[in-house]
Each structure stands twice: as structure tokens, then as C-alpha cells.
Amino acid sequence: MSILKSTLDVASSQYGAAAEAMRNKLAELDAEHTKALGGGGEKYVRRHHERGKLLPRERIELLIDPDSPFLELSPLAAWGTEFPVGGSTVTGIGVVHGVQCVIVANDPTVRGGTSNPWTLRKTLRANDIALQNRLPMINLVESGGADLPTQKEVFIPGGRLFRDLTRLSAAGIPTIALVFGNSTAGGAYVPGMSDHVVMIKERSKVFLAGPPLVKMATGEESDDETLGGADMHARVSGLADHLAVDEEDAIRLGRDIVRRLEWARLGPDPKPDVREPRYAPEDLIGIVPDDLRIPFDPREVIARVVDDSDFDEFKPLYGSSLVTGWAQIHGYPVGILANARGVLFGEESQKAAQFIQLANQVDTPLLFLHNTTGYMVGREYEESGMIKHGSMMINAVSNSRVPHISVLLGASYGAGHYGMCGRAFDPRFLFAWPSAKSAVMGGAQLAGVISIVGRAAAQARGQAIDEAADEAMRAAVENQIEAESMPMFLSGRLYDDGVIDPRDTRDVVGFCLSAAASGPIEGAGNFGVFRM
Template sequence: MPAFESRVVAAGPAYEENRAFMLDAIAEMHGLQKRARDASAASGPRFVKRGQLLPRERLTLALDEGAPWLELCSLAGYLRDVSNPAKTVPGCSSIAGIGYVSGVRCMVVVDDAGIAAGSAQPMGGDKMLRLEAIAIKNRLPFIHLVESAGANLLGYKVEDFVIGGGLFANLARLSAAGIPVIALTHGSSTAGGAYMTGLADYVIMVRDRAKAFLAGPPLLKAATGEVATDEELGGAVMHATVSGLAEYLAEDDVDGVRILRELVGNLGWTQGNELPEGPAPALDPEELLGLFPRDHKKPVDMREVIARLVDGSEMMEYKPLYGPQTVCVQAKLFGMQIGIITNNGPLDPAGANKATQFIHACCQNGSPLIYLHNTTGYIVGTESERAGMIKIGAKMIQAVANATVPQLTVMCGASYGAGNYGMCGRGFTPDFAFSWPTARTAVMGAEQAALTMAIVMEDGAKARGLPVDVEGIETMKQKIIQTFESQMSAFYTSGAVLDDGVIDPRDTRNVLGMALSVCLSGRARQVRPLTFGVGRM
């Protein structure tokens, strides 16, 4: 395949301005992630006093040293409390991602008991549901390091309670699908949270620290009048010797992680976990920092992005002279054959037709699809409507929704309107979805939305024979702009778990390589499904 010839002037003033803009956004992303780490680390003295490791120390011990770690949903919950965003701690009191444990690629979830005792936070349920869905689809052993105070009753919402049942249903489905579920319980596992331990196929509990019960001593006393200590009611020793809930009794956190790693190593799941290899891009991925301007209306040649992601910067463009604003490319990523769809403008009838045919072709030859978002949506206007934009766009959406190959999505620039759908946005359940820090997602641009409503209000007043309220319309426009702009940023959408994480553009190749390898090995892995999963006896 031919190598792409870049036209980027890396020393130019526009490039430097773009680079500074992107670096500021990356710094903000790192600052938000650090906020969660710092909040957890502040609990260090309490953990030391109890003879415990901090949650991130447990994670470090569990993972293979030097092996890849793909953290997921690190900003989940951010900006859910809009009244005080400066104090919002992202991550929903958990650390999660895909990593290697004893050579086995696993989904690993760690309750961060250093933050609000690991209690459930806004969007925490949505985050866990997403992690479980990834594990089920990609046949990843599910490891949960449990220590959580459970639901925060002060922030109780009945809908969270009802929908939260899906967390436990998914654990049962993982087991029934033949995918191991392992719980290492370091501390509290209470009420509904007891089933995070109880629904595991293998349970490790830490002596004198782990506790699992449907009702803790305060609730027990309030409900029945019975008085019992934590250890009598649900301590690790009791569960290892009396109830049979625990298979393994660990002496402390370190011993628990040792048992966990030994257990995972004995699962027989080491095959198919190797990362593929391929030549690095000929063009420097560092230059991805300077490609996107602050103004999303300014054009970006997305082939410049592709050339800094794919092997050898080599690509074969599909139908380059037809519908040229929609770019379809065949390339390789770490030696894996892929198809890439991206946008150098709105999706027009020719471009949507081309993308649909390209998706069909990739499904025929088994090439996974990667969507790089940079679009204002499907083009509007008399000409495009007469050309059949609706039915052609619908065909593209049908192709995306029913594609038979893995699909990965990266929000690079704008992702507006139905273009978000046609480019496999979160609603179309891509296998993985990530965002760059400067990405923007909305049904349309803020100014466009405000102007649309202004026109509707003006026409409505005239139709009723009423004077146009110019001041009222202007107030409404500013309110709409503020509403849209407050919800467009990658940090807001990631906080709502509308992606699997915000990433540094320079990490895009490695992130996609890891995610794609997970998809392909998951599809190839043979599992042994059971009717009801491993029942605890």
C-alpha cells in the first residue's frame, strides 16, 4: 500500500496554536484523573493503620509488571453534580480497565475505598454495567477487588436501585457464558453489594478485614433487634469455615493478591492474549497534537490523522474520487487488517453511499471497522433531500447497526446530529468508544440550535399576529447556547459514560491496538457455557 505524503507544516503558527490548545485539554484531563488519585491517597494513613494496602497498590500488585493496562471510564461521574463541579471526583469510586494478570487478559475492577469508603456514586452503576458488557462481549475473565460501603442512602434514588439489579444479572450471565468471575474481598461487601462477592465463581476473603452480609449490624438491629458483631455476622473466617461462601482465606491484602494471581494462572486462559505487532507509523504521532483547531468549523484532513496511526503510514483509499468528503481507507494496525471511516466534511449522499458499500465489503472480508468522528452530520438542503439523503443515510445507519465485524469509535473532532449515529456513536454499541479531550458531541452546534429556535419563535409570533419579542428571543438564544455548550465537551460526555474514556491523541494507536486485539481474541476464544453458571453450594 502507498505511504501517505503529509502536508502538515509542524513549525507553522497555526500548528503551534492547535498544539497549545490540545495540550491544555490534555492537562485538564490529567488534572481530573489526578483529582481521583489524590482523593484516594489522602486516606493512606487509615489504610496503613488497619494493615491494608490502598486500592491502587492492590491493583499494581495484581497486574503483571510492565504489561499493557487500558484504563476505562476514568472520568465517569464527572460533572454529575453540576452545583459544584470543582469538587466533583471522577471515577465513581472505582478503578477499572483491561490488563494482564498472570499472563491472562482480564477485566479488572477495584473498589476505591479511599474515596467515600467505596460507596456507590452517581453513574457508578452505569460504569459497572458498561464494564460487565465489555467483559461478556469479549469473553474476558472478570476480577473484582471488593471493598465498598454499598449504596449511599443519603443520595438514594429508586431508579438506581431497580436498574442496579442489572449489575448482578450480568455477573450471573458471565458465569453462565463460561467466563470466570473472581472476587477478592478486602473489606465490606454489604447488602446488595454482598452479591458482588456471592455471585463470583471463586471468592477470596481477607482474614479480620473482609465482611459480607445482607444486613450489617446496624440494619440487623433496626430490623430484628438482634445484636451481632461484624465477624459473627459475616467475617471472612465464618464464611470460609461455616457458610462456605469463601473458597480461599487470605492472611492480608498481599496474600489475597498472591492467591488471586495463582488462581488466574490456573484457569487455562493464557492462549490468545498476545498483542500483535506491526511497523510503527512513518509519520510522528506526536504531530497529532497540532492537527485540530479550537474552531471545529475549520477543516481538518483526517488522512493526516490516519497516517499517524496505521502501520508504516500506509493506506489504500477506497473510491477517493467519489464522495470525497467521506474518507474510507484500508490499512493495517499492528499487523491487523482494518477499515477506517472518517469525515472531511458533512456526510453527503455520495459519501454515505460509499461508506455503506465499504462497510459491506469489510464485513465480507472480515476487516474490523474504526470510525474517526469529525463531522457536522448529514448534509441538509433542497439538493441533498432531492438526492435521497434520508434514505441513503438510513442505509448507512442500517449497515453500521448490523455490521458483523468489531467496530471501534474515536471522537476526534465534532460529532453532531445523525452523523454521530452514522459513525457508530455510543447508541450503536461499538465494541469500544474513546474521545480526544477536544472532541465535541451534540445534536447540532450551539449557535445553530439557538438560531433554529429563534426562527421558530419569530415565525410562531408572526403566524399568530403578535409582535416579535426580540429581547425574549435573545435571552432564549443565550440560554440554549449555554445549555448546549455545557454538555458538548468530551469531559461531560465521558462523565455520563457515553464513551469508554478520554485519551491523549498520541496514545490512540496503542489504545486501538489493545482494544482491537481484545475484540478479535474474544471472538476467537472457545468457552464452555453452562445453563445457570457456577452455583455456590
């Protein structure tokens, strides 16, 4: 056993300052999450309840097993845009009759549950997670279809929603639709393309066009119930497989469908006799300094995340600014890559490539803990083959086939973000701490580069340099990049699956490892050509 020994001093002023800064960030995060929980606002929530209907999270709470976890995904979708925080839908992974399922619930309190561009992106991300991890998909439907004023951004890419449902079914992954209200236009195809459909008597209304549009198109007179009511679909069209008497009954039927699936996991079960870390997860709140230029030891994070704080480090004396090694989290084996001092050199890149190959050889998932400013630059490092070595690491990450999970702890800049399996490299899951920042480079560095280029151009034209204008430009660019590097900004654009409390890291990663084990975990057999 290789038990990590913590040297973290929780009584130090540095720890106290970092913890205080993190608490402030968590308070800001909670305020934004509260906006998402509020849906369309008190007026529409009250109206929904007065109609005897449940809110999306209330439906989810009844659907999942009592006292079981629900990992909500992308709760800050649309943050910083003209649309409500949350993207007008709730997505996540919950446990139903012991089976981890992806759940998508429309929020009818926000513009009738219609889909805006962020609703679409959030739902497509949930579909990807279901397919990649072989998780049954449950849609809690109450949707008016596309938000018509934004149709130019929704209609054409929105076809993927229906393609995904059919591909999930073709892959043997069950899809279930519980219809709680209107499911019109494009929304009608969600039950239409699901394997199992539950509708509620006198509540569910499923049709391609409502009575007004039918009247306009054909001159036919109709009403909601005869055109697309649950009773009609259960008795005449055959679209409804089960007819529920109310919302609670529909949820009961949905749970029964999952129970009868007798779903079998294809990946490994967790190792027995799981031991908690030897150090308190509470300590994680003060490990990352507020100033990301100050380094921290990622082993202090690892010691509070992995089982029994047992970490078998790989190549500890070589490429020491990248920590690599083997551990277990909630009984699941995992290989960990964690940035120690920010910059990645050639040695770290080669070490990472070898470690990723080893993980694929033994079918072990990988966890990437980000705090990197990128790959080292400069003449000496270019001459030593930095591009080749960085490319080797990126090649290994790109072609690895075991599940990847990324957590951004601090900085995640430049190509280092790629080498550590950023969003573009399709990790199964990617989360950020409130302390994280991600961009092509830091704001001050980027502003400085623009200034240098501008000065050189002015000198080439024989023009005088306006120092005041240059200073103002630098300040504006730095402020812009800092704002666009923040985790809530990035999470709003779905560049991660959520900003999490550091103290929840162990449970979030463990839940994701369990989800990945719903499907087979198999390593890559070929990594292509490594430039040596």
C-alpha cells in the same frame, strides 16, 4: 503497499495554534483526572493507609503484570454532578499473567465504597465490555452496598450487576472476586455470584446485614467476625474458596487463579513484524484546529496511528468527504472510516455501507474517526434521496457484527454521530479527544433554529419581535449547548469510555483490538433491507 505521504507542516502558525489549544485542554483534563486519583480526599486516604490497607489503584498495580499497560475506563464518571469525579470506583482492562481482564475496584475512601448512580453505570459498562469481548472479570471488592440516600436510582437498576455476573459465568467467562474489606448488603452478592472468591483473614466481612440490622430484625446478638468474617466463610459457609493472610497474599492468589485458567483467545493473533508509523505520534497534538469549522485531513491522523503508515484507501475518488480503507494497528487488521470535510452526502453514505459490508465479509474490525456535522440538508439533497442513503449507512452500522471502535476527533453532530457508530450503536469502545464536541448540532445553529421558530410564532400571532430578548435567548442557548457538547461533560455521563491524549490513540486502539480478539471476530450474514 500504500504508504501515506504526510504534508503536515508542524512549523506553521496554524499547527502551532492548534497544538497550544490542545495542550491547554490536556492540562484541564489532567486536573480533573487528579481529582479522580484523589478518591475521597487526603483525610480518608490517609486513614485508609493507616489501617494498613491499599488504595484501589495500588491493588490494581500489584494485580497486573509488571510494566504492563492498564487502560482505565470512564475515569471522569460523575464529572459535573454532585458526586465525586470517578464515580467512587476504578474500572479498566489490565493484563494478568498475559490475559487481558476487566478489573473493577471499589474505592473505600469515598463514602465507604458505596455505590451511587454513577458507580452503578460505570460498573455496568465494565460488565458489558467483559461480556462483549469475552474478557475474564476481576472484582476488587470493598463495598458498603448502595449509597442509601440515592437508593431510588440504584436499587432497582442495580440488580443488573448480579444478573451480569451470572451471565458472564454462563457464557464461560470467568468471574473472580477478591474481597478486601466489608462487602455488605448488595455488595455481598458480588462474591456470592462469582466463580472464584478470595477472602482475607480478619479483614474480609461479607454479610447481607451487619450486626446492628440483624439485632433490629431478629434480636440476635452477633459481631462482624462471627457473622460474616473470612474465617467463617472459609470453614463454615463455604463462600470463600481461598483464605489469604493479607492484601498482597489475596492478590497473589487472584493472579494464580488467572494463571490456572489457561485462557485461550478465540480471535486472531496480531500479524508479526509490526512496524511503527513513519510519522511521529507527537504530531497528533496539533492536527485538529481549535475552531472545528476549519477542516483537516484525517489521513494525517491515520498516518500516525496505523502500522508503517500503510493505508490502502477504498474508493478514494468517490464520496471524498469520507475516507475509507484498510490498515493494521499493532498487527491487527482494521477497516477505517474517517470524516474528511464534515458533511456526509449520499455518495459518502453509500460508500460507507458498502465498505462496512466488505469488512463483515472478511471478519475485520472497524475504526470510526469522527469529525462530522451530519448528513447534508436542503431541497436538492432531499430530492436526491439523502434520507435513504443516510439510512443505508445507519442500517449497515447497526447490523454489522465485527467489533467497532469509535474515536471522536472533532465534531460529531446530528445523525452523523449515529452513522459513524456513536454510543447508541454499541461500539465495543468509544473514546474522545479533548478537541471533540458532540450534540444534535452546533450551539450557534441550534440557537438560530430556536430563534427562527420563535420569530415565526410571534409573527403568526401578530406580535412584535423583542430583538433584545431574542439575542439574550440565543446567547444563553448557545452557551448551554457548547457546555453540554464538551468531552468532559459527555465523559462524565459515560457517553464515552474516556477522553484520551491524541498521542496515545495508536496504543489505546491497539489495546482495544487485542481485547476484542479475546472472543471470536465474525461478520454479519444479513443486513436487512437497504432502500435503494
